[in-house]
Amino acid sequence: MLRDKNLIPLSRQHHQALALCVRIDRAIRSSDVNLEAWQAEIQQQFESEIGVHFTAEENALFPAAARFSDLQPLIQELLTEHAILRDYFAHASARELDLQSLEVFGQKLAEHIRKEERQLFEGMQRVMSSSELDGLGEAVAEALKDAAHACALPSEATRLRPRITSHS
Numbered sequence: 312m313l314r315d316k317n318l319i320p321l322s323r324q325h326h327q328a329l330a331l332c333v334r335i336d337r338a339i340r341s342s343d344v345n346l347e348a349w350q351a352e353i354q355q356q357f358e359s360e361i362g363v364h365f366t367a368e369e370n371a372l373f374p375a376a377a378r379f380s381d382l383q384p385l386i387q388e389l390l391t392e393h394a395i396l397r398d399y400f401a402h403a404s405a406r407e408l409d410l411q412s413l414e415v416f417g418q419k420l421a422e423h424i425r426k427e428e429r430q431l432f433e434g435m436q437r438v439m440s441s442s443e444l445d446g447l448g449e450a451v452a453e454a455l456k457d458a459a460h461a462c463a464l465p466s467e468a469t470r471l472r473p474r475i476t477s478h479s
Contacts, residue, residue: 315436317448320455321372322432324364325424331356332424335417339410346406349413353403361400365393367454368427375447376431379438385430392423 314322331352338344373390376382399416402408408416439447 312433312436314432315444315448317444317451318432318435320448320451321364321368322428324360324455325428328356328361328364329421329424332417332421335413339414339417344410344413346408346410346413350403350406350408353400353408353416357400357404363455365397367451369393371447371450371454372431372435375439375443375450376435379434382431382434382438385426385434389423389427389431392419392426396420396423 335349338349369390373386377386396416396419399408399412399419402412403416435447436444
């Protein structure tokens with residue numbers, strides 16, 4: 312299903328957060344992990360965008376979706392996941408993540424985003440009218456206005472270096 316234009320700003324932020332998850336996974340798989348740098352980047356991502364994103368979902372998106380009984384259990388799951396993820400962000404800010412918890416964080420964040428995209432957004436598009444979605448889009452835009460407009464770039468320590476292969 313194509314994403315409704317009113318949900319696209321949240322989907323774009325999901326894409327940025329998924330990119331972070333992929334980079335964490337690749338770093339762990341390559342055994343090239345600077346825990347301090349990753350935790351600093353996770354903290355920066357939360358402070359610049361993800362924290363505002365969570366608040367926008369909780370104040371605009373979730374209440375709109377919760378009006379529909381078939382989406383209510385999903386909203387409760389997502390709220391629980393927000394609380395768990397906020398705990399991981401707090402541990403990253405305090406520089407308390409170890410390698411295993413960094414890996415679990417990346418997995419949990421990716422799973423959460425996919426659940427929102429595949430279940431919540433698709434469900435909302437199925438049950439909401441276009442005028443309801445338009446009203447939601449205005450509320451989301453207002454809620455996201457404080458999010459950083461620029462994409463946070465990875466630090467040198469967390470950016471994976473491309474492998475150069477020679478061809479004979």
